[in-house]
Amino acid sequence: MISVTILGAGNVATHLYKAFKNANNIVVNQWYNRNIKALKSFKEAVEITDDLNQLKDANIYIIAVSDDAIANLSKLLPFENKLVVHTSGSVNIHDLDKKNKRGVFYPLQTFSKNANLDFSNIPICIETIDKADYHVLKALALTISNTVKKVNSDQRKVLHLAAVFVNNFTNQLYRIGHEITESEGAEFDLLKPLILETAKKVQDLSPYMAQTGPAKRNDKKTINKHIKLLKNEQHKLIYNLLTESIQKTHGR
Secondary structure, rough: OOOEEEEEOOHHHHHHHHHHHHHOOEEEEEEEEEOHHHHHHHHOEEEEEOOOHHOOOOEEEEOOOOHHHHHHHHHHOOOOOOOEEEEOOOOOOHHHHOOOEEEEEEOOOOOOOOOOHHHHHHEEEEEEEOHHHHHHHHHHHOOOOOOOOOOOOOHHHHHHHHHHHHHHHHHHHHHHHHHHHHOOOOOOHHHHHHHHHHHOOOOOOOOHHOOOHHHHHOOOHHHHHHHOOOOHHOOOOHHHHHHHHHHHOOOO
């Protein structure tokens, strides 16, 4: 049985708690957050606390807070030589206080608190300084995920950067598409099958091979029509920038 303490109450922490709760051979000893009110709805299922000095012994302490708060929280932990990990894609493992054994437990996924996620399909990237700790962290990851990868800090940084492009930036493009359809009373929902098919294609094809559209074809008449249709100047800039990027990639 692997005992875990979760520190933080955001989206990642909440989903990790739910995944651990439903997993075999894992027990969540405690759930800490500096604002205890954020954990009130879980108080019947797990011991909650807002006092770091009341933390009980656990095999792994998981810091799931904002990137800027990780280093300071690790310094405030009132114990030494325990395995403490964070869940960030961009924070270096050495940002954790060296008084404890250090690691990273990074689930590569977008997390919204109320979304239903199957953790078995979420890749978990792990990193430790000591080899012995790696095996402990891998055992924890394998209880909730089918895909566990050893990833160093440099690799994790570029994975996180790429994730911003394929997730956060893509979602903003969805928002722009929503604004464009709303401008003429068209239904954004009609685009959802296209969104799904686009995501499905890159499961089997490289993004390079999956690319279609007027920019790749260098269809200048269609491109000019689109630019004239756009009323928002920022949208025009984004359209032009992405068109130029596609054309450069495909030699147009």
